[in-house]
Amino acid sequence: METELAAQVQRYLDAYVYENARFLAERLVAQRPSEENVLLLATCYYRNGQAARASAVLSGATRPDNRYLLACCCFQQGQLVEAENALLGGENCHVDDAETVENIPAGAAGLFLLGKVCRRGNRRQQAVACFVKR
Structure with missing residues (x-):
């Protein structure tokens, strides 16, 4: 499930559908907050123009x-x-x-x-x- 969800987030990022990618990445991090998953979520925030949120998620990386x-x-x-x-x-x-x-x-x-x-x-x-x- 985690791998499929991460792949779907990446597909949405690749297709420039950042809101959907962000939504799925938030679910993914809620399910399993690994550094790999946090990177996906932070990437979604960053590409959405939310650098402050991305920084907050990445603190302590x-x-x-x-x-x-x-x-x-x-x-x-x-x-x-x-x-x-x-x-x-x-x-x-x-x-x-x-x-x-x-x-x-x-x-x-x-x-x-x-x-x-x-x-x-x-x-x-x-x-x-x-x-x-x-």
Whole structure:
């Protein structure tokens, strides 16, 4: 049942029928609140223009995909510190730490988002480092 419901949510997302996807994703998370299912629900909220709701659902996320979407939501809301923490994996990590930057979720997209966070926070050198990182 869970697999079928998750597949149906994904089909609705792919077909841009976000309200139906959201409804089913809410049922799915109510039935089984795993990080995979929470990601589906947060994706529905995000695509519906509800970044704040998506952030609330994703708070405390540990999976890389969830952390990346959380960072996108935070960035969209102007919450730069929270976006950076989501990308770097916590408050004790810094963009200058090479090992931390290697583990950014979503690869190049995550680095690009981190660069945008740094640029918006007037940290030009760190932004450039993120944009040119390979």
